[in-house]
Amino acid sequence: MNAGLYCFTPEIFSLLERVAVSPRGELELTDALAQLIREERLAACRLASWIDVGYPWDLLSANEQMMQDLAPFIQGVLEEGVVLKGPVSVGEGSVVRAGTCIEGPCIIGRDCRIGPHAYIRGATTIGDGCHIGHATEVKNSIVLPKTNLPHFNYLGDSVVGSGCNFGAGTKVANLRHDRAEVKVRGISTKRKKLGAIVGDRVQTGINCSVNVGAVIGCGAQIGPHVLVDGYIAPGAKIR
Numbered sequence: 001m002n003a004g005l006y007c008f009t010p011e012i013f014s015l016l017e018r019v020a021v022s023p024r025g026e027l028e029l030t031d032a033l034a035q036l037i038r039e040e041r042l043a044a045c046r047l048a049s050w051i052d053v054g055y056p057w058d059l060l061s062a063n064e065q066m067m068q069d070l071a072p073f074i075q076g077v078l079e080e081g082v083v084l085k086g087p088v089s090v091g092e093g094s095v096v097r098a099g100t101c102i103e104g105p106c107i108i109g110r111d112c113r114i115g116p117h118a119y120i121r122g123a124t125t126i127g128d129g130c131h132i133g134h135a136t137e138v139k140n141s142i143v144l145p146k147t148n149l150p151h152f153n154y155l156g157d158s159v160v161g162s163g164c165n166f167g168a169g170t171k172v173a174n175l176r177h178d179r180a181e182v183k184v185r186g187i188s189t190k191r192k193k194l195g196a197i198v199g200d201r202v203q204t205g206i207n208c209s210v211n212v213g214a215v216i217g218c219g220a221q222i223g224p225h226v227l228v229d230g231y232i233a234p235g236a237k238i239r
Contacts, residue, residue, distance in 0.1 A: 006029070011152045027223050040126050052145070055187070056182075057159070060142065062064075063125055064140070067125075071089075074090045075091055076096065077094070079096065079116075081100075081190070082101075082115075082172060087105045087106075088102050088107075089107045090112075098115065098117075100115035100116060100118045101119050101121075102119075102120045102121070106124045107124075109126060109130065111129045111132075112128065120132065120139075124138050124140060127162065128142060129145050130146065130149075131148040132149050134150075136152065136155075137154050138155045144200070145162045146162050147160055147162060147165070150165075153168075154171040156193065158172055158194075158197070160196075160202075161198055162200050164203065165203050167204050168206045169208070170204045170208040184215060189213070196215070196228075197214070197215045199218070201218055201219045202221075205225070206224045206225070208228060211230075214232070219235045220235060221231050221238070223239040
């Protein structure tokens, strides 16, 4: 399998000078690789497993697999009354406040504010500088740095970009009523549970509802009490 990922030395440029121009008028890296194979100078790396991350929701599967052997470590501060179950890692400068329950595997980055009374569970990764606040639940999701889910939010089986802010009461659905597979813009996800794919710098107003399989483009602004469904273009303002 060619993953399209290479680590070359500068020698690759001299090899490219020795290959013929392809029918499409370019010097092809694959032709240089073929030359290395002929010279028996190409090493293969055999992988025990492989996860394709061609779609955003594939990141959830990759996250789940990468966290199977998570070694827990606590570098931040846990207030009295915090409950940890399973492997949980908390980065330096982060504070987990009283009443919070975290069920691993879970990674919380540096300089995060978690709780009080937050609930985080199931293969969740939270980036540096995030705020997961009071009465907020995050399940099986990826939250990139400097994103705020500050109070009364639910986020399940979702990927959220950096610098986002969810208004109080914004909730993301992750399961169809008929329990059928979730499709995103007509594409099969092979997942019965999938929330939303949210770009960077998205803002939602209070009490927004985000439907299963929704895609929200970077910089979109969603007003209060809006039902988000389907595809929202980058920079859109929805009222």
